[in-house]
Amino acid sequence: MLQLCIMRLCLNGITVAFGDKEVLNNIKFEVNSKDKVALIGRNGSGKTTLLKVVTGEQEINLDSKDTLKDKIQKTGKFEIGYLKQIVFDNDNETLEGELLKCYVDILSLKGKIAELENRLVGSPSASEIEKYQELVATFDRIGGYTYQKEYNTALKKFGFAEEDKAKKLSEFSGGQRTKIALIKLLLGKPDLLILDEPTNHLDITSIKWLEEYLSSYPKAMIVVSHDRAFLDRFVNVVYEIERHQMTRYVGNYSDYARIKSLNYEKQLKEYKAHVEEKARLQAVADRFRYKATKASMAQSKLKAIERMGNIDVPLDADARVFTAKSTPRIESGYEVITADNISIGYDKVLTKLSFQICKGDRIGVVGGNGLGKSTLLKSLVGKIPLLGGRVKWGTNVEVGYFDQQTATEGITNETVLENFMREYPSEDTENARRILGSFCFSQDDVFKNMQNLSGGERVRLGLCKMLRRQPNFLILDEPTNHMDIMGKEALESALQDYKGTIIFVSHDRYFVRKIATSLIVFENGDGKYYKDTTYAEYEEKMKESVGLDLQKNATQITATAKPCVKEEKVNEYQLNKERARRNNKRIKLEQQIADKEAEIVSLKSQMELPDVCSDYVKLLELQKQIDVATMQLDVIMEEWLALSEE
Numbered sequence: 198m199l200q201l202c203i204m205r206l207c208l209n210g211i212t213v214a215f216g217d218k219e220v221l222n223n224i225k226f227e228v229n230s231k232d233k234v235a236l237i238g239r240n241g242s243g244k245t246t247l248l249k250v251v252t253g254e255q256e257i258n259l260d261s262k263d264t265l266k267d268k269i270q271k272t273g274k275f276e277i278g279y280l281k282q283i284v285f286d287n288d289n290e291t292l293e294g295e296l297l298k299c300y301v302d303i304l305s306l307k308g309k310i311a312e313l314e315n316r317l318v319g320s321p322s323a324s325e326i327e328k329y330q331e332l333v334a335t336f337d338r339i340g341g342y343t344y345q346k347e348y349n350t351a352l353k354k355f356g357f358a359e360e361d362k363a364k365k366l367s368e369f370s371g372g373q374r375t376k377i378a379l380i381k382l383l384l385g386k387p388d389l390l391i392l393d394e395p396t397n398h399l400d401i402t403s404i405k406w407l408e409e410y411l412s413s414y415p416k417a418m419i420v421v422s423h424d425r426a427f428l429d430r431f432v433n434v435v436y437e438i439e440r441h442q443m444t445r446y447v448g449n450y451s452d453y454a455r456i457k458s459l460n461y462e463k464q465l466k467e468y469k470a471h472v473e474e475k476a477r478l479q480a481v482a483d484r485f486r487y488k489a490t491k492a493s494m495a496q497s498k499l500k501a502i503e504r505m506g507n508i509d510v511p512l513d514a515d516a517r518v519f520t521a522k523s524t525p526r527i528e529s530g531y532e533v534i535t536a537d538n539i540s541i542g543y544d545k546v547l548t549k550l551s552f553q554i555c556k557g558d559r560i561g562v563v564g565g566n567g568l569g570k571s572t573l574l575k576s577l578v579g580k581i582p583l584l585g586g587r588v589k590w591g592t593n594v595e596v597g598y599f600d601q602q603t604a605t606e607g608i609t610n611e612t613v614l615e616n617f618m619r620e621y622p623s624e625d626t627e628n629a630r631r632i633l634g635s636f637c638f639s640q641d642d643v644f645k646n647m648q649n650l651s652g653g654e655r656v657r658l659g660l661c662k663m664l665r666r667q668p669n670f671l672i673l674d675e676p677t678n679h680m681d682i683m684g685k686e687a688l689e690s691a692l693q694d695y696k697g698t699i700i701f702v703s704h705d706r707y708f709v710r711k712i713a714t715s716l717i718v719f720e721n722g723d724g725k726y727y728k729d730t731t732y733a734e735y736e737e738k739m740k741e742s743v744g745l746d747l748q749k750n751a752t753q754i755t756a757t758a759k760p761c762v763k764e765e766k767v768n769e770y771q772l773n774k775e776r777a778r779r780n781n782k783r784i785k786l787e788q789q790i791a792d793k794e795a796e797i798v799s800l801k802s803q804m805e806l807p808d809v810c811s812d813y814v815k816l817l818e819l820q821k822q823i824d825v826a827t828m829q830l831d832v833i834m835e836e837w838l839a840l841s842e843e
Contacts, residue, residue, distance in 0.1 A: 204230045204388050204417060205272035206251065212258045213246055220246050222441040228389065233411070234419045235428045235450065238438035240653050240681045244421050247438065248391055251419065252279050278387030280378060280395070285366050292369070292377060293362035296348045299384040303341050310336060351380045354406035355399070356566065372398045383410060390418040396427055400566040401704055423682050425450050426706040459791050464511035471508045478502050525669035525697040530592035531556050533670055533698050534577065540585030541569055541576045549586070552717065552726045556591075559692075560700040561709040561732060564719025570702045571600070573717075574674050577700075597668030601678055604652075604659035613650070613658060614643040620662055636661040637684070652679030660688070673701035677708050706732060786837040793830040797823055 208226040212219070220243040228234055238244050249255035250269070257268060285295060297304065310332050317325060340347070352362070355376045361369075369377065375398060382390070396404050408430040411418065422428055428435070428450035435446040435453040446453040482498040485491030535553045540546045547569035554560060562570045575581040577588060578598045609616065618629050633643050636657045650658070656679050671692075677685045689711045692699060700717075703709050709716075709732040716727040716735055727735055800823045 204228075204275045205270075206389065206417075207270040207272075208250065209268050209270065211250060211268050213243070213250065213255065214258055219441055221250075221438070221443075224438075224443045225445075226436060226443060228417050228419060230388075230417055231415070232417045232434055233414070233432045234417075235432040235435045235453075236419055236421045236438070237423075237428075237435060237450075237453075237682060239683055240651055240679075242438040243441065244438060245393065248279070248393060248419065248421065251389075251391065252277055273388075275388035277389045277391060278382050278385055279391040280382055280393060285374075285378075288367040289365050291363055291365060292352075292357070295366060295377065296352075296381060296384060299348070299381060300344050303336070303339055303344050306332060306336050306339070307341060348380070348384055351384065351410075355380060355403050386414075386416065388416050390414065390416065391420075392418065393421045394423070395420065396422060396424045396704075399704070401563060401706065402565050404704070404706075423677075423680065423685065424705060424707070425682060425685075426710075429707075459787065459794070461511055463791055463795070468508050468511055471505065475502050475505060478505075523664040523667060523691065523695055526595065526667035527593055527669060529556055529594045529669045529698065532591040533558070533594055534591060535589040536577070536586070537589065538586040539576065539583050539588060541572050541581070542584055543572075543581065546584050547572060548719070548722065548724055550717075550724050551586075554698060554700060556698055557696075558698050558700075559712055559714045560717060561713030561715070562700065562702045562717045562719070563704070563709060563732070564724075568719035568722070569724070570719055571674050574598075574600070574672050574700070574702060578672060594670050595666070595668045596670050596672060597663045597666060598672045599659055599663050599676055600674035601656075603663070604655040609647055611647055612644050613638055613647065613654075616647055616658070617662060621665060632665060633658075633661060637687075653681060653684055656680060657684065669697040671695070671697060671699045671701070673699065675702055675704070677703060677705050783837065786833055789833050790830065790837060793826055793833060797826050797830065800826065 206226075206228045208224055210223045210225055211221060212223060213221040224247065226247065236244050236247065246255055250257060257265075259265065259268065310329070313325065313329050313332065317329060321329075336342070357373075357376075366374065366377070379392075379395060382392075395407065399407065404424070404427060408427060411420075412431040420428070420432065430449075432449050433447070435448065435450060437444050437446070437453070437457075446456055448456070478498040478501055482495040482502070484495075486495035486499075488495075533554045533556055536551055538549060538551050540549045542548075550573075562573060564570055572581060576583055578596060611619070613633060614626070614629060617633060618624060618626070621629065624632070630643055638645075638654075638657070638661075645654070656676065660676065676688065680688065685705070685708060689708060692712050699712070701712065713732055714729065716730055716732060718725050718727060718735070730738075800819055804819050
């Protein structure tokens with residue numbers, strides 16, 4: 198049975214420009230009921246501008262022949278919920294009182310039921326009993342028996358305690374107020390939910406709960422986020438803004454990344470074939486154009502070249518990424534740092550821990566907010582004094598430390614280039630620009646005023662200056678904050694190539710999966726060291742056995758650390774052989790996917806031919822072929838996904 202779409206939003210070729218600066222060009226965008234849409238793109242690509250068009254805050258450019266109704270179409274009357282629109286009317290309101298405003302209908306009905314119950318004492322009439330039953334049924338249907346559990350669960354998952362419910366809104370910090378606004382938005386259940394970077398300021402536990410909530414959200418949503426693991430969990434459509442244009446992809450973030458990569462490879466192959474064929478035809482024409490007997494052949498080749506037209510060079514998604522390669526100035530000793538029963542914290546001890554980090558280790562530090570992750574890193578470099586224990590450094594260890602304060606301190610009225618050269622005065626201008634260019638500060642970007650840099654640009658500059666010293670031990674606190682997806686992927690690539698040692702804090706699970714080879718996990722007021730365990734392995738084992746199997750292999754970092762064992766080559770040949778086998782298999786599957794997708798496109802194009810579209814028998818046969826090819830593609834995709842997750 199066909200289910201009618203209650204809500205539909207459609208943007209038909211909208212354009213937005215600020216003066217002569219074009220932000221969006223001929224954008225087509227559609228959201229239907231229950232769509233879970235991800236809107237992605239580089240910082241400054243126009244995502245926020247598009248959201249403002251959707252909410253009506255941003256006007257679009259109209260030609261004389263266009264009307265607003267032609268360009269922006271809305272079917273059905275629907276409520277839009279946008280985090281930036283939520284403000285608190287009264288800062289003296291309590292947290293619980295503010296959240297209960299989301300349940301006005303439920304609370305009103307609850308009052309009517311209580312009033313009717315008082316009248317039912319004694320000898321109620323049949324009509325009163327019937328009315329009571331109707332009210333109770335409605336109360337149940339709209340969530341009257343579950344609303345308290347709903348908002349209490351949300352508060353708990355976002356890190357609020359029971360006693361916080363009685364606090365006034367004015368008593369909460371800026372980050373907590375943002376969380377409260379987000380909770381209120383979610384509980385309000387608008388028809389179109391718009392979330393702009395909802396995972397900012399959330400720890401992994403809160404993010405996972407939000408993922409589950411959004412997965413079961415019964416209405417439509419648009420989500421802007423640079424958290425790839427988050428987008429993988431619940432979105433079913435991805436729109437990407439790139440170079441002022443919009444492209445639609447069906448699926449989650451991983452589906453988008455795969456399809457985009459395959460499309461680029463296909464377009465590049467077609468472009469190369471096009472160029473080669475034109476060159477071949479031109480060579481034939483050049484060879485025979487001055488021979489009387491072959492002149493007609495030469496002319497036919499030139500006309501063929503003209504008919505071929507031009508194909509633009511495919512746009513490489515990685516056209517502007519880090520090209521920096523940081524090689525440590527000197528190698529450290531094998532034992533880089535040993536923490537012996539150290540107590541970390543400010544006035545109060547957060548936790549005690551012991552561990553040892555060896556050369557080449559890449560340690561990811563994860564866990565909830567306020568448990569001591571950043572405190573650990575600050576304690577290692579001496580920014581916070583230890584409350585107990587000692588840290589022993591290995592030989593020839595040169596530290597490169599980065600945190601968000603590093604990225605924002607010293608914002609002066611100077612250009613990016615001037616700021617860099619003030620720290621490295623021995624560099625000549627040309628080499629300084631080359632170094633900055635490797636961190637995406639190209640051409641005029643180096644002349645940007647420091648005060649006008651975005652958060653992501655400040656992070657890139659901070660990393661650039663830190664890595665220029667060529668340290669052999671990187672200590673990084675949330676290095677991907679404020680970065681767009683392209684920037685994160687570029688940083689991942691740079692860190693994977695890095696030959697030194699790394700310990701880093703991050704709430705970005707995708708980033709942790711890519712970089713970490715071992716973990717320090719803060720949970721339940723304790724910390725554990727998972728040697729040679731990736732984040733994906735940690736998650737899987739925790740799911741399988743609620744952590745029991747993994748606990749056996751984990752070293753309690755409250756215990757005395759054992760010395761590192763020298764690097765062992767355990768069956769390295771077999772491991773490399775297996776990796777090669779999987780890689781070859783993956784390449785073959787990706788080619789099969791590309792071939793099968795091309796086959797489906799070809800079959801669909803045949804259905805549009807004049808002699809076919811009017812022939813029911815031919816159409817039916819082509820549709821059967823498409824169905825078979827689609828099923829085959831699904832099977833290949835399943836195999837490819839299984840291989841990719843190994």
